[in-house]
Amino acid sequence: MHTDPVESDPFKLVGPLLLPKVDELIAFRRDLHANPELSRKEYRTTDKIVDRLTEAGLSPKRFENTGLYVDIGHGPIATALRGDIDALPIVEETDLEYSSNNPGVTHACGHDIHTTVMVGVALILGEIDAQTPLAGTVRIIFQPAEETMPGGALDVIEQGGMESVPRILALHCDPRVEVGHVGTRIGAITSASDTIRIELSGRGGHTSRPHATEDLVFALAEIAVNVPAVLNRRIDVRSAVSVVWGQIRAGSAPNAIPSSGFMAGTMRILDRDDWHAAGDLLDQVVRQTAAPFGVDVHLEHLRGVPPVVNSETETALLEAAARAELGEDSVVLTPQSMGGEDFAWFLQDVPGSMMRLGTRAPGGGIFDLHRGDYVADERAIGVGVRVMASAALRAVRHRRQEVARMGVNPGS
Numbered sequence: 001m002h003t004d005p006v007e008s009d010p011f012k013l014v015g016p017l018l019l020p021k022v023d024e025l026i027a028f029r030r031d032l033h034a035n036p037e038l039s040r041k042e043y044r045t046t047d048k049i050v051d052r053l054t055e056a057g058l059s060p061k062r063f064e065n066t067g068l069y070v071d072i073g074h075g076p077i078a079t080a081l082r083g084d085i086d087a088l089p090i091v092e093e094t095d096l097e098y099s100s101n102n103p104g105v106t107h108a109c110g111h112d113i114h115t116t117v118m119v120g121v122a123l124i125l126g127e128i129d130a131q132t133p134l135a136g137t138v139r140i141i142f143q144p145a146e147e148t149m150p151g152g153a154l155d156v157i158e159q160g161g162m163e164s165v166p167r168i169l170a171l172h173c174d175p176r177v178e179v180g181h182v183g184t185r186i187g188a189i190t191s192a193s194d195t196i197r198i199e200l201s202g203r204g205g206h207t208s209r210p211h212a213t214e215d216l217v218f219a220l221a222e223i224a225v226n227v228p229a230v231l232n233r234r235i236d237v238r239s240a241v242s243v244v245w246g247q248i249r250a251g252s253a254p255n256a257i258p259s260s261g262f263m264a265g266t267m268r269i270l271d272r273d274d275w276h277a278a279g280d281l282l283d284q285v286v287r288q289t290a291a292p293f294g295v296d297v298h299l300e301h302l303r304g305v306p307p308v309v310n311s312e313t314e315t316a317l318l319e320a321a322a323r324a325e326l327g328e329d330s331v332v333l334t335p336q337s338m339g340g341e342d343f344a345w346f347l348q349d350v351p352g353s354m355m356r357l358g359t360r361a362p363g364g365g366i367f368d369l370h371r372g373d374y375v376a377d378e379r380a381i382g383v384g385v386r387v388m389a390s391a392a393l394r395a396v397r398h399r400r401q402e403v404a405r406m407g408v409n410p411g412s
Contacts, residue, residue, distance in 0.1 A: 017124050018385055025385070026378050028052070029116040030098040036087030036105045036112070039145035039152065042066040045085050045115070049142050052119060058126050063159050067144035067152065072125045073134030078399035080139040080161075080168040081388055082153075082343060083118035084111045084146035093372035109369050110173030110359065113376055115142060117171065117357075117384035124389045136396035139165060149195070149304040151342025166399065167314055168352035169391055170343050171384055174334065175367040177358030179377040182322045182387060183334030184355050186315050190308040191268040192275040193340025196243070197300040198223065198286060200250075202293070204259035213257045217250050219293040220261050223286060224248060230285045231267075235278065239271035242338060268338045272306050279303075306344040311351035317398070318355045321390035326383065357384050 028048075037045050046066045053060045053070050060070040067085060071077070092099050092106035100106045107113075122140050141161055145152025156162065177183050202214025210218075228243040235241045243265060250261030267282065269275045279301055290297045319331050334356045343354055359376035360366060367374045 017127060018120065018382055021120060021123060022382055025116050025120045025381050028119060029112050029378065029381060032112040032115060033096070033107050034098045034101050036100050036102055036107045038089060038105055039086040039148040040065055042085050042144050046142070046144075049085070049115065049119060053122055056123050056126050057130070058122060063144070063155065063161065065144070065155075067142050067156065069139055069141045069156075069161050070122055071137050071139050072122060073129055073137040073396065075136050076399060076403055077139050077164050077166065078136035079392055079395035080141055080165045080346075081118060081121060081392060082141045082143055082168060082170040082346065083114040084143045084152075085115045086111060086145055086147050086152070088147055088370060090370065090372050094375055096375065106372060108371055108374050109147070110374070110376055111146070113173055113357070113359070113378075113381060113384070114171060116381050117388060118142060120381065120385035121389045121392065124385065125392060128393075134393075134396055136399045138392045138396065146342050149193070149302070149340070149342075151305055151345060153342040153345040157345060162346060162350070165350055166402075167311075167350055167395065168346045169314060169318060169388065169395070170352070170354040171357045171388060172341070172354055173359045173369070173376060173380065174356035175359050175369065175374060175376065177332060177334070177356055178360050178362055179358045179380050180326060180383060181330050181332055181358040182318070182326070182355045182383070183332050183358070184310070184315050184319050184322075184353070185334050185336065186310055186312050188270040188272075188307045188309050188336055189334065189354060190341040190344065191240070191242075191270050191336070191338040192272070192307045192344075193304040194267045194278075195264065195302040195304060196267055196282070197264045197302070198262070199298040200261045200290065200295045201259060201298075202295040205257050207255045207257055210257060214294045215257055216259075216261045216293065216295045217257060219290050219295050220248055220250055220263055222293075223289050224263060226289050227282075227285050230289070231278075231281065234281055234285070235269070235274050236271065239269050239274040240336075240338070241274070241278070242268045268340070270307050270336060270338075272309055275306055305340045305342045306348065308341050308344040308354055309347060310353040311347075314351050314353035315355075317394055318353055318387065318391050321394055322355070322387045325386040325390050355387070
């Protein structure tokens with residue numbers, strides 16, 4: 001049962017500016033949820049966002065394929081806010097009235113909520129700016145293709161979406177955190193995520209004469225066990241390198257050593273510098289492990305995303321906004337995740353922070369992301385709008401102070 005998001009809200013989260021928009025934003029989110037689109041195919045989603053922002057008197061700018069951004073305010077950019085808009089190739093398993101109309105596609109990661117929060121922030125900031133012009137600009141980025149590797153964040157950067165941006169903030173749904181709370185962390189909050197593919201080839205033969213072959217099944221087993229172990233000794237343990245195999249294939253008969261084999265997995269690292277250095281080391285360790293068996297090695301190391309490393313200043317900004325809007329006890333320490341997130345690409349050049357947005361109903365079940373049964377408490381939308389709008393306004397004030405200290409006219 002879905003209760004009214006305003007009247008049943010025990011946290012008093014809906015402020016004067018947000019109150020008239022809550023029902024509209026929930027309807028907006030439900031429409032997105034019912035019509036999910038995969039990465040780089042978010043055409044309807046992009047159109048819907050553009051239409052609503054334009055209707056509000058704002059001037060959104062589309063990226064080349066899908067996605068968009070909108071600037072609100074005047075003068076130098078104070079901060080960017082990012083919301084991702086794509087869905088996942090997963091079958092929805094909820095009984096929601098607004099469940100997916102697109103078979104095999106669903107918003108199982110909460111991007112429909114991320115998008116709706118950012119639409120709400122844009123509407124509120126636009127209203128504030130119309131009444132009292134903001135002495136700084138907030139750029140809201142609706143980013144496509146977060147669920148692909150290396151991610152649509154690179155598309156945004158390549159198309160100028162981060163030009164003159166001094167910092168960037170984001171949020172991500174967290175079904176473990178109760179609605180009305182947000183999770184923050186200084187430092188690495190997500191992991192680098194790469195894909196490893198290894199093909200081995202050699203002379204096959206009879207299992208009674210392994211000395212007359214290149215025993216690549218044994219070689220695959222040695223790589224599977226020893227490469228993660230060696231990397232854990234060659235890379236600082238505080239970087240938490242994790243190599244886990246998801247595929248190993250070789251052979252078709254119990255008494256025949258095959259002439260080819262394949263394995264694939266992921267490598268995840270919490271430290272940005274070690275992630276950059278890990279490629280050469282991985283190649284070295286794989287080849288040294290396989291060398292005694294005489295097999296030919298083809299290694300494909302596909303770079304995914306670096307870790308998201310939250311800066312101290314931007315994390316403090318989000319925490320201050322959350323405590324002001326939601327109360328002193330609203331901020332919880334979020335654990336590090338070994339999952340990947342392409343928001344990290346934005347943080348290669350500017351500081352920023354991503355917070356976790358609680359979506360678990362009080363006393364309700366704990367879901368997981370990337371599952372077809374994920375259900376979010378929709379009151380999280382109002383929470384996200386208030387915190388991100390407040391954080392944006394604080395960033396405008398900080399940016400104005402920074403520009404003033406540099407002796408530049410804040411309105412220029």
